[in-house]
Amino acid sequence: MPCSRYIFLIVSIISTTKSNAFTQISxxxxxxxxxxxxxxxGDSNTMDQACVLIERVATKKRALDFRIFRxxxxxxSEYIAEKINEGQTIVTEIEAINNLMPGYDDQGNYIHHSSPxxxxxxxxxxxxxxxxxxxxxxxxxxxxQSGVMGVVTAQIRCRDSTVSSSPQTLEAMTGxxxxxxxxxxxxxxxxxxxxxxxxxxxxxLNAVITYTKTQDGPNLILLNVELDNLGAIQLYERSxxxxxxKTADFGTMYxxx
Numbered sequence: 001m002p003c004s005r006y007i008f009l010i011v012s013i014i015s016t017t018k019s020n021a022f023t024q025i026s027x028x029x030x031x032x033x034x035x036x037x038x039x040x041x042g043d044s045n046t047m048d049q050a051c052v053l054i055e056r057v058a059t060k061k062r063a064l065d066f067r068i069f070r071x072x073x074x075x076x077s078e079y080i081a082e083k084i085n086e087g088q089t090i091v092t093e094i095e096a097i098n099n100l101m102p103g104y105d106d107q108g109n110y111i112h113h114s115s116p117x118x119x120x121x122x123x124x125x126x127x128x129x130x131x132x133x134x135x136x137x138x139x140x141x142x143x144x145q146s147g148v149m150g151v152v153t154a155q156i157r158c159r160d161s162t163v164s165s166s167p168q169t170l171e172a173m174t175g176x177x178x179x180x181x182x183x184x185x186x187x188x189x190x191x192x193x194x195x196x197x198x199x200x201x202x203x204x205l206n207a208v209i210t211y212t213k214t215q216d217g218p219n220l221i222l223l224n225v226e227l228d229n230l231g232a233i234q235l236y237e238r239s240x241x242x243x244x245x246k247t248a249d250f251g252t253m254y255x256x257x
Contacts, residue, residue: 052149052200054207057122060101061146063108066122068145070190073100075144123207125150125191125200141194150191152204154211156218158182184212186223189232201235209239212257221255 057063067073074082076096083091091099103112110120127138127147142149186208191200212221223241225232227249241253 052198052203053126053128054203055124055126056207056211057108057124060104060106060108061097062124063104063110063122064097064101065145065148066108066124066151067101069124069148069151069192070188076100078144119156120153121211122151122153123204123211124148125204142192149195150200150204151188152186152190152208153188154208155185155187156182156215157185158217181220182218183220183222184208184215184218186221189223196231201232202239205235205239209255209257219257221257223253224250225253227251 055062057066064073064076068075076093079096079100080091080093083089103110105111108122125148127142127149139147186205189201189204191204209221212218221241222244223236225236227233227246233251233253236253236255239255241255244252244254246252
């Protein structure tokens, strides 16, 4: 999956007209069944589409669920239990969420980014509990993070960057010289091990692609991937991503939108 190392290579992409056929993603929580995010009909391993929703993070609570899924923090109930064990005054769930999420606003946005040139949105895949033994088991399995089974982050980046290649080589390759154009950087695409090969990764990836198509400015998605992660590479290539450059261990892939 995408890693934190960034390979400063740039690709020349003839800007294509952004499609108006995609529904705008509002700032409020946006939910859709997997099928509505363009999941390929060729995905034979997809689960029952009615069981999964894709939602844009739009509340502090959902941002906390994202972080719980990533293993960064405890749940509100666990936090409250800790405080009770410490003999402290019992706190409410809202107080627990606020204490666990310093630096986040009520819409789930982190307001202390180190770079003013990066704007970030997050999407989660949710189990949509509609009853039945299997769904009851899934609901219990993902109850701790309120049903979150997968996550992805999209960052709009506007900064310039110097690359190691010569300006002549870059100009020949890209037409952009040494200036990194505004783009969406895809990061943190994760699906729980128990729910892989069910189309959830494709749905999350398509949510980022759809989001990018609705934005004024960026017409390019970049990501980094470990070269030994063949499953992730195949997922990205099925969605049209191609390699821009590689190091010994990582590759940068791109998709024009």
